[in-house]
Structure formats: structure tokens, C-alpha cells
Amino acid sequence: MSAVPSAPDPLSAVTAALVESNDRLLGLIGLTGAAFRSLEEDELLDTVVWPTIELLQLEQCTIGGAIERHWTTTTADATTADAHVWQTSRELDSGRLELLVTRSAEPFGTADTKILEAVANLLGNSIRIARMHADRLTQAVVEREHAQAARLTATALPLTDQPPEIDGVDLWVHARPARTTGGDLFTWFAIDDRIWFAVGDVSGKGLPAAVLMSVAVTMVEAAIHRHHVDGIEHVGDATNRWCFQRFSDADMFLTLAVGCIDPATATAQVMNFGHSPVLVVSPAASKRLEASAPPIGVLLDIQAQVTHLQLSEGDTIALGTDGLTEQFNAAGQAFGEDPFDTLLHASACSPDAATLGQTVLAAVDSHAGGTEQSDDQTLMLVRYSPAARTSTSPQLTIDATHLALRTLGPWLAGALNEFADQGLIERCGEIELALHEVATNVVDHAYAGGADGDQMTIDLRLIDNKLIARICDQGRPFVDPGTRPDPDDPQVRGYGLMIVEQLASTIEQASGSYGNRWTLSFESRPVALPRNTPPNPKGTS
């Protein structure tokens, strides 16, 4: 490639110099044009050093400082003592880079040193690129491991498709983790015919929140196990004491609602440490169960109030996390707490907890309209449902017309035969009359001036030899006139409810924006007709 001048001929010397200069330029172009085929540090340095050795006829090249590498040519053995040496250095983020090269053939001229300075720059940049690439790879691996670890903490949670089976309680839960773990937790236990339940949210996101979540859920479960006999105050107190130090040290906190429901007494108790949304959903009136204490991890000594609830059939304790109420849509609007409450209340008549839950999730999804979920979303519904575990309830949905009411009797007779309760079968006519009168009220009042599509649903359940019949509509709220006709002063209207009241053992009626729900119960025995009925004074023979 290059030629060492062998003759004093000035012309050939100039020619040789020109050729050499041209060779160097080509070599330099080759050096800078070398394609980096790898981002590995060693290969990057080789890509720069070997062309440099060839270009400048170097025997040795040594890089020292932050990294140690040495290159030598096959002829390097002969060149030791009288070799020409040139060196330079660069300061890199990762340390000092020292470049030392040797050549026996001739001293390093100005052009050589310019090229070597450029090579030093190139080596410095190559090392930077390689290190950045390596860092990026490491970071990606760490991130992936973080995400995996965060997901694995969810193994501390119970399986949502295996809720506890206990008579009188219908429990449903759904948990949707966000891409970056949000720290939602939930758990449940069936102990002594009662259901304990908890939903919480660890502040923050990612692996730290996930790790503390798994710690917290363990603490909540331990507190329930150890203190369920002592009462919910002790469960809440133990959870707070055991979690406080861990959360306080981590500068994080836990919002938590814990409760228990006793189907035998139709009562529930709830403690709320700064958590929302928590509410009791009832067709009659739903209400929020506001926090009565700060989140866990903020104060060691806290006295949380216990909310005591007397439940009616179908009442549902709903525990969500802020991932639901704060789900954004494309316009950047959150779903909102008030709409969340309203939605639950409007769906209070749902036949079971799962239906209610799916309604809520569908509404949140509809609001999001494809906007990514930014936080974990957890919804637990605990419904007091005395008949939850009995056989499937017969159900009839009919148009709200007088003509459709004529199907009620045959349907009822079939359903009562299925129940095979002789005492109820004998009362079929009475029960039909009572249901018929309520249904007539629905047609005439709830749906007065009715439209196509107006419907009502009637379902029956058998509990302890008692028939529970429900009639639900989506019409106008029922207004009880408060008075009943005086039997001794006959009038033309208003006997419907009087008849129902005499036939059913109990009548519950709830109304709201969702419509009306009537719940009638019938004992499995004949009711006595009004007594002291004197013989018909106007009757004949």
C-alpha cells in the first residue's frame, strides 16, 4: 500500500509522497466508514484499532485507564527499544482513556498525530456508545424483572373465581391490574358462618407498591384469623399496628376497608381507613360509608369507628378502588365518585352480585372508550342474599299489560309444584291474587300511560318453607296513599293493596330512580280469612 522512498530521485520522492498521502486519505476514509456491526465494546474497538494499525503502520496499540486492551502486529517482536512512541488521553464518563501507539519505521509526523487524535476521539465515542448500549440492556432486563416481580405479588391475593361459599352471602370480586402495578389488594374469609372481607390500595405504583401490597394482605388476613372472635375493632387495630412500621419506614400508606357480614342476623360491620369508594347499596337508599380513620401507616394510634349495618335482602356492600372512579376518558375526564354511587344505586335491583358488578365494569369501560387503564381496578360486592344458595329461582318477565298478567297464574302454579311444598300449593290462588294485585298496580301506576317495552320481572324463592316473591319494574316510583278503604264504608277503588296486605305475611316495598321492587313473603299454611265476619245480613236463605 505505502512505499518507502528507495531513491534520491526528487521526482519519485514527490510521487511517493503523493501516493502515500493519497493512501492515507483512502485509509482514513475506510477507517471512518467502517460499519459498526456490533455494539459490544471489544468489537467496536477492534473495528477502529485494526484499520488504524494498518493505516499508520503501527506495531503496537495499547488502551489503558478505564479499560485495558492491547493490540500487536506479527512484526512487533523486533521493535522494542528504538520504536517511536506516541500517546494521548481522553476523559470519559466511565474514566480515563489512555491511547499509546508505537512504530519503528519512522517518527510520528504532524499528519500522523492528527489522525491519531481523531482515532482517540473515535475510540472514546465507541466506548461511550458501547457503555450506553450495555446500560440500556441492563435497564431493560431490570424493568422486565420488576414488572414480573410486581405481577408475582398478586399471588398473595385470593383467586377471584373461587369466592367463599356461605349460605346467605353472594360475594363477587373482580380485579384488573394496570400495566404498572397499582397496589390494589383484596381478600376474604368465611369463618363461623360469617364472611370477612377487605379491599385496600397501597399508595404509589410499581414494585414498591406491589411488595407492600403483598405484605399488607398477609397482615390483614392474619389479623382476621387471630381476632375475628374478638370483634372487628381488634381486627382493624391489629392490622394497623402490624402494618404501621413497615409503611411508615417506606414512606407509604395503605387505604383499607375491612368488614364482616353475618347472614344469620342480617348485620354487617365495616371499618374504613381512608378508603373509597365504599358504600352500601340498597334499592331503598344507598349511602357512602365514609372513612372514619386516616389511612394505615400515617398514625400509630388511631381509633376507627365501626359502622354497623342492618341489612335487608339484596343489600350490597360495594368496595372499589380509585382506579375505577378515576378512570379517564379520551377527553381527560375521570369517571367520578358521584356517578359511581349513582350507577350502583340505579343497579341495586340486579338479580345477583355478579350482574351488578358487570354493569359497573361495563359502565367504566364505556366511559374510558379505549383510554388505557392507568391504575389497578378492583371491585368487590358482598350481597346479603338469604336465598343465594338455594336452587335456581323461577323467574317470569312479562310485558306490563293487563293481558300479560293472565300468564301469572299458570306460571305460579307450575313454580309452586316445582317447590313441592303442599302448604304453598294449597295457597296458590291466594298467592296469585296478591301478586296479581301488585302487578296490576305496576301496570296502572308505575307504567301509567305505558309504552312498548315496559316490563316487570317476578321471581320466587323458597326459604325455610316461606315463599319470597319479588316484583321489580323500572317505572315511576310508587307512592303509598297511606290510607286503605274502610270496609264498613264501601268505595269503588283502592282495594288492591288491602288485599295484598291480608294475604302476604310481610310486604317490603322500595322505590327509586331505578323503579320499584316489591318483596312479599307467604307462609306455607292457609291464612285465616278475616274473623268475626257475621253472616251476610242481606244474604238469602
Next chain:
Amino acid sequence: MTLETSSHEIRIGSIPIDGRLDALRAVELREQIAAEVAAGTVRLIIDLRNAEFVDSAGLAALAKGMKTCRERGGDVRIVRSRHADATRVFALTRFDQVFTMADSPEDLLRSW
């Protein structure tokens, strides 16, 4: 129909109800009673022997008819159903003490 007694002529209308006397049938019954009254017949026998079901709407139609007729010196009297599901509503509302009821039209005719 018109029934006649031997002593003097009294027009007595009779309306038989078969099957269900519910809100739908009650509309028709009101019209039937109104037509009889318009024709001057204010003594009516509602024959419920073959009625299988009577609800409060049916009862209301009967009560309205009874009031209208009594105001005009007549009455609505009832032949009892053979079905418990149709007589129940009269007992529950004590209308069995308000209406003159009998087991046959003949018994009711004798009452007039």
C-alpha cells in the same frame, strides 16, 4: 235478559261472567252495566257461577255498578262463584257483606 215475576213486571238484567273478571274484563263489564242502566234496567244480577278469578279491578266494576243502580232505586246482586279464587276477594274486602249474594239466580230473584 229480562226476568218477569208473576205479581208485577220488574225488569231484571242478568250478566254472566265466565273465566276471569280482571282489569280487562272489568272494562267490558262497566260498559255492559252502563248499557243496562241507560236502557232503564237498574236491577242487575251478575252471575259469577262460572267465574274462576276476580281481582280488585273486577270488584271495583261491580261496586261502581252497585252504587249507580242503588242511586236509581235498583241494585247489583251477585250469584256466587263455584271457585274459591273468585269468592276470595269478596271476603278479603268484606264486600261479601255489602253485596246481596246467593248461590243461584233463582234465590236472588226471590230476594227482589
